Amino acid sequence: MRSTKAIIDLSAIQHNLKMVKQFAPKTQVMAVVKADAYGHGIVKVSQQIPESDAIAVACMDEAITLRNAGIQNEIILLEGFFSQNELRQVLEYNLQTVIHQESQLNDLIQISELKTKPKKLTLWLKVDSGMNRLGFELKEFSRVYHQLKNLPWVDSINLMSHLACADDINNPLTQSQVKRFNEITQLLDEPKSMANSAGVVAWPETHFNWVRPGIILYGCSPMIGLTGEHHQLKPAMTLQSKLFSIKQLNVGDTVGYGASWQAKQPTRIGVIAIGYGDGYPRHAKEGTPVLINGKLYPLxxxxxxDMITVDLGMQDEVALGTEAILWGKGLPVETVAQHADTIAYTLLCGVTSRVRFEWLDV
Ligand SMILES: Cc1ncc(COP(=O)(O)O)c(C=O)c1O
Incomplete structure (x- = not known):
């Protein structure tokens, strides 16, 4: 059998959540599990983090998947509801929702179910502090806040904003976003939230009352140029396969499509059963490391x-059937991402359904 596997270490996610609590000890934690928990399995991951104070998803389907699996935590829809029908589902599934634009406010005012049923809603009012993607602007904020506050079916309002450049410690936009968020919200005694993973590890002034970590839960550094190890995080996903063919090459022989690589000396080429059909990045450059028997070999x-090729050289004994780690324990996914001109998020989210997933229980 083709032995291409993604092994998910659920205890690593628990460890990483503990680290979040060390970074931001005074705040509550909203664990971000959208996009199938960044490719790690939304239900399996959510079942293992009951100590998170809430769980955040991007859309209704994700929230319903969690409720149907029996997840009882508070669930927050980060992009809010997309229609009146979804607002009805917010009530039905007992969800909390972000409000980031006027149409959502209008739906909240108009929907008749809210007038007839005594259900109380917890909202997350999103402020645009400078990312210019979602959220109300300074000039609208006070009116919207008071309109929501006056709705009898709104129980509580949290205030939130999202950081655009917190992964870059030298980018001045983060301070300016914090300043703007404070200016807009300072007179209001409501819980506040700004920090994504980068905010958690690098910007304590963004911690406020709630942090919203995503990528650090899965063991990656959110900061440019760093890996999870730097923050004592443990990688949750190990993507691995096996070496299933070895070719002997002479000087001048080429390898693979486009004959783009040519042997400068006699060598052996190891063929590993993983390719872009499994989510390994097509754009990984020559030299991207692959871990075999504890040693890094270049792509x-x-x-x-369905395959990649690595240069094994002539020295090492590497038997057919030997395990190869593409990323995870011993080889940070951030390093592979860098070699493929992308970010760890896309690699983790992009492992395809052809890969067998195994979850190691806690
Ligand atoms: C609103 C919001 N908060 C928090 C996060 C978590 O971000 P990260 O994975 O960088 O921690 C995201 C993810 O994109 C998000 O959209």
């Missing part, structure tokens, strides 16, 4: 749909 030639 050579183009990534194919």
């Amino acid at each position: 050579v030639g183009k990534v194919s749909m």
Whole structure:
């Protein structure tokens, strides 16, 4: 059998959540599990983090998946509801929702179910502090806040904003976003939230009452140029496969599609059963490391749909069937992402359904 696997270490996620609590000891934690928990399995991950104070998802389908799996934590819809029908589902599934634009406010005012049923809603009012993607602006904020406050079916309002450049410790936008968020919200005694993972590890002034970590839960550094190890995080996903063929090459022989790599000396090429059809990045450059028997070998030639090729050299004994780690324990996914001109998020989210997933219980 083709032995391409993603092994998810659920205890690593628990460890990483503990680290979040060390970074931000005075705040509550909203664990971000959208996009199938960044590719780690939304239900399995959510079942293992009951100590998170809430769980955040991007959309209604994700929230319903969690409720149907019996997850009882508070669930927050980070992009809010997309229609009146979804607002009805917010009530039905006992969810909390972000409000980031006027149409959502209008739905909240108009929907008749809210007038007839005594249900109370917890809202997250989103402020645009400078990302210019979602959220109300300074000039609208006070009116919207008071309109919501006056609705009898609104129980509580939290105030939130999102950081655009917190992964870059030298970017001045973060301070300016904090300043703007404070200016807009300072007179209001409501719980506040700004920090994503980068805010958690690098910007204590963004911690406020709630932090919203995503990528650090899965063991990656959110900061440019760093890996999770730097923050004592443990990688949750190990993507691995096996070496299933070895080719002997002479000087001048080429490898793979486009014959893009040429041997400068006699060598052996190891063929590993993973490719872009499994989510390994097609754009991984020559030299991207692959971990075999505790040693890093360079990717050579183009990534194919089902295979990659590495230069094993002539020295080491590497038997057919030997395990190869593409990322995870011993080889940070951030490093592979860098070699593929992308970010760890896309690699973790992009592992395809052809790969067998195994969850190691806590
Ligand atoms: C509103 C919001 N908060 C928090 C996060 C978590 O971000 P990160 O994975 O960088 O911690 C996200 C993810 O994109 C988000 O959209």
